[in-house]
Amino acid sequence: MNFGLTDEQQILSNVARRFLDERAPMSTVRDVMESPEAFDDKLWSAMAELGWLGLIIDDEYGGVGLGWVDLAVLLEETGRGLLPAPLISTSLAAAAISDFGSADQKGRYLPSLADGSAIGTLALLEDGDVLGPDGIALAGVKEGGGYRLSGSKRFVHDAGVATLFIVPFRAGSEILFAVVQSSAEGVSSQSRRTMDETKRMGDLTLDNVLVAPDDVLAGPADGAVALARLFDLAAVAVTAEMIGAMDRAREITTQYAKDRIQFGAPIGKYQGVKHPLAEMYVDVETSRSLLYYAAWCVGEKPDGLPLATARAKAYASEAFTRIGTDGVQLHGAIGFTAEYDIQLYLKRSKWALPAFGDAEFHYERVSSLGGY
Amino acid sequence: MNFGLTDEQQILSNVARRFLDERAPMSTVRDVMESPEAFDDKLWSAMAELGWLGLIIDDEYGGVGLGWVDLAVLLEETGRGLLPAPLISTSLAAAAISDFGSADQKGRYLPSLADGSAIGTLALLEDGDVLGPDGIALAGVKEGGGYRLSGSKRFVHDAGVATLFIVPFRAGSEILFAVVQSSAEGVSSQSRRTMDETKRMGDLTLDNVLVAPDDVLAGPADGAVALARLFDLAAVAVTAEMIGAMDRAREITTQYAKDRIQFGAPIGKYQGVKHPLAEMYVDVETSRSLLYYAAWCVGEKPDGLPLATARAKAYASEAFTRIGTDGVQLHGAIGFTAEYDIQLYLKRSKWALPAFGDAEFHYERVSSLGGY
Amino acid sequence: MDFKLTPDEEAFRDEVRAFAKENLSPEARKSSGFLSNWLKAVREKRWVGFNWPEAYGGGGGGIMKQVILKEEMAKAGAPPLGLCLMGLQWVGPAIIEYGTEEQKKSFLPDILDSKYQWCTGYSEPGYGSDLASLQCKAVRDGDEYVINGQKIWTSIASWSKWMILLTRTDFNTDDKHDGITCLLVEMDSPGIEVRPIKNMAGGSLFSEVFFDNVRVPVENLLGEEGKGWAVTVSALAHERSGISEVAGLAKQLDEVIELAKQATRNGRRASEQPSIRRRLAKADTIIEGMRLNGQRFLTRQLKGEPLSSETSINKLHRAFLAIELGDLSLEILGNASQYLGGDETSGVDQNLWPNGVLDWPTVVIGGGTPNIQRNIIAERILGLPKD
């Protein structure tokens, strides 16, 4: 029993925090988020060098070969710093290929994801925004062992910069996963303007795209189960960033409450301020416990992953919504000026709520998985 | 436009408060609630003399001929004082007869309700506790123009002391209302032990009871509509008592917060105490506004009654639940001793929540009535 | 208790309705001179400055008719009755009460005629909720005051011609409410710098305003020197029920309900989902509660009773709703909510897309934060000790 970071994880966390403080302070975050795709080449290369992009990719494919708890440790830091970069997206694409690809496919795709030359993302959702097999209408038409795909995927994270999309589609009664390159004929994608400018999201349009047989992921025995696992991994990754972001929002607000003098005393002296801050602390720590257990389940207890994920994303979603709002509110008027950082965390909370299932969706899963 | 008490209503309110302070202070309330039926003959007679029992009964039938806003004013006071007496029940029975009885039936029943010699109550619910026509399974078997009734009514307020029950039953596709006397053959009723000892509730059992034709209420054109109106009237009456009770719970707790010294200062100085008290005030005042409008609708705008009632009971139910709990909690350990009164208000909040529809039930009605 | 209008009030309501119907028809709205025609028409009716004395060009209207006028206009979705909002709401009333005849003649007609904007220089950095601690300094120098200091959260400062400004002329008073002096300041005076504050929603309604040896003639003193605090509290019979504001909230809720009817969520219509229904129903109930609370406030005003802290009740409700209705819209839309400009593929009428979902702090914090409102209720109404 050790519910704490290992020495290696602590080092990973420290290095990440130092890197982000130096290379991606909030001034840089603001510059990057205002760029067309909220993307910075140099930051991306530096992350590749640190091994972040291949963190969970096996070392034989150019990765670092660590697990999801380690990834969660890292994402907590990038969430804290609101780092605009397709790190979650590319990690999820790597996870999909690692879990469900053949050795050949891993060899072809993973090294370029690990070294940053390719940027991956999941394209799971369509019109209707339904999480699960029912949300997949895109149907492949067989052609020479492969498939022709025509249709759209919606709400694709980092759609504008991704070069490799994991695209579930229907083939008869089955769900298969195509690996679609942005360079392939008939593929177009673009990001759209979103509330949280550090997070881009958009559409992937497939116009009669030919998917070769060896670009269909070989592994999953049951596509619906594989899809469910990808949704869970995505929810875990998003939640990890949420924990970091909500903890930082709490810190910023706590510091403000200590510094801000009103009616002759720091406002943090009043229970009307200090109690919401204490509640934030309770919520962040509890979210963190739930999240780390879910991340641990990814590798160590896959049967427990759905319930652990549902609990973590549900609780954290509610918590972050409240922390985002209270954080701005406790700052008073200054909190919603563009100049102050706290409002960026509020916007992140708005982005994170629906991402891979909101609180209601996941609480309903907790009930169903609990057998009632 | 005058959303305030008229002079007459103010007098009614003042007289009621004075009467209750003198004749039914908390020591008396506690004595009466510990009696087998939580009923006191002398109090009842005094209430009859004050005209309370016939408040909404026409003067030609021995009543005072006032309206539901006046009744609400009175019930706010009896709720405030947690008066244990079947005043709501008997008023509701009177309302049913006044609204749906023939002149003959009014003449036969109302005077004895007004003078206190009879005690009425509604017996609307059955097993399953379903509010509405679906909850009526009791079927009348025709016999010589009248009906034979066999079955049970549940959750009947003041079942142990009532002498006259308004009993809806099915006759073919219709819902009719029988006036059943406790003295009739085959009728038995008893109260059961409940959480709020000031409120008795129990079962009415009908064993092959014969209802004469002129004991079936003559008036309602549509039994289901009539039933809906009775449920609304009942909800309005219960809510009126809730407003008084929650306001008093707020007052008691506010006073405690001023008197109780901890760490060298009255606990009411701290925002952790004063803010919940402020929220109580907001909730009580808003509940009161909603309630008085609903009570006004009873006589002046019957079409608006369902929505006004649903809003009032929903909001007040949520508010009182919170006030009951916070009231005890802000008192600290002393709050849950039997000696302190605040816990009696908590129990009243528990009784009032499900009575004639809880918050969820009534919010759902607000939605349906709102057309979505 | 009676929620009905008197025949006279009903007649007035009908008059307003008929006027709105005529002047706000779809055709009228589309016509080129719509706004100026509107302003002219309501001015002729004496509905601008409805509660101002007739002697100063106002309508001399009573409380109840103010409510009717404002509520009906809100329901009809009418443009404002005049464009100089702050002038109409408190600068004009303050001038009527404390101003010299000169000031009245010079300023009041322009306010009624929407000639230009006024802004309000009250808040200062460091004293957001603690207004009376203001430090912006004014020193009498011959026939002028010389102002140095800073204001913040000044709305529409960039496009105002005049400012009503609170300064401190005496720093040695026992009570911080003393020693405050109110001046009327022309915004193009030398030494004034306006710096707009960009907010998280992308706009910049508020500004910082800096004063560097700004000179204001003594004629522009409003009220007495050192007694400026009183000027912030108008004695003019001003309806404060907030009922017209409630009409606006009800309109906003209707839009959210319509959104819920159109949008699907996890494959099912949002308006059919119990959690959404319950939140909509609760918002509806609170709005109705506010309307009825407003009627109670109104009754007190009609009876001539002072109205003060009770209005904090509705301010708390409004703060809750400002956040809740925005959050609810976002939750109904799911991922699509993040597309601020709307999402043409969502199947939702683009006009229903929630705008201003990031604007809630203006409402929630603007009129005093919810914690301040709770303190007001707890201390002034419930009599609990100060913190």
Add this chain to the structure above:
Amino acid sequence: MDFKLTPDEEAFRDEVRAFAKENLSPEARKSSGFLSNWLKAVREKRWVGFNWPEAYGGGGGGIMKQVILKEEMAKAGAPPLGLCLMGLQWVGPAIIEYGTEEQKKSFLPDILDSKYQWCTGYSEPGYGSDLASLQCKAVRDGDEYVINGQKIWTSIASWSKWMILLTRTDFNTDDKHDGITCLLVEMDSPGIEVRPIKNMAGGSLFSEVFFDNVRVPVENLLGEEGKGWAVTVSALAHERSGISEVAGLAKQLDEVIELAKQATRNGRRASEQPSIRRRLAKADTIIEGMRLNGQRFLTRQLKGEPLSSETSINKLHRAFLAIELGDLSLEILGNASQYLGGDETSGVDQNLWPNGVLDWPTVVIGGGTPNIQRNIIAERILGLPKD
């Protein structure tokens, strides 16, 4: 990070499970001497006083095994490991740490053997949360202390043989934590009067205890005179994760879920209603969060780090759940919930009827009110200024 047990710990867990299975079989539970057999069996195992040093009859067990033992017992629904709960939890540890050899010999075996009860005389009227301000007076008179004063909220005072009592021997200290003296007092001493406090649920777990010239021999001084405050904080390695408590909450939630499956509400099974489902799911999630928080506290303890204010996190969750699970049960049952003894016609297994639904204040207020917990977190962990 690793949530697995070591082989040695797994072996211990299996041992506890096997023991529980054998000794808590339905047949065993029905046998006449069940409880005394159980107490004897766990005593032989040295599982009573599991963390006490072996020299004093305890088990000498470490933190991790304490957790395993307590959690498995909670899951198995076992009776307590000893009946003298306060003796085992803090009186014994305090005596081990501060007691004389005489006191250890005289008291420790009896506690382990469940011979009689101890109660705790800490709280006083007027100082509920402010324990260190206590006023109960002890004056040294020869070989005795003479006690005058009053205690309140003393659990099981009526059926205790001994009390661990905090008195004040010095009223002139700068720090109110000084001058407090801890005495071991026999409850049948002349001058002690116990008055049970009836609570709203009808029981009387707590009492007021009055001391009128009660004489206690100096041999019953625990620790040093004036240094009694230290006695309230045990240095014994005592697992504080609260994980076994969580197992109890999980059991309680299971019962509410079962209730929801059996009860209908507005004509529909409660467990199928979204609002009920969501509240159940949220309670489940908080309980799991508490379990995992507990594992984090445990990890810190295992690493030898001090554990203090973090446990307030779970205390706040527990307070929420104490109220929520009760309210949820009542809401599920509707009108029938008011029949405290159950309602045989409801179609619900009578064993599931929510008992103790009015007992929540014991949990919510008992270990420090939620507001106190929030202050602890805000001030001690977040470093915010004191109020």
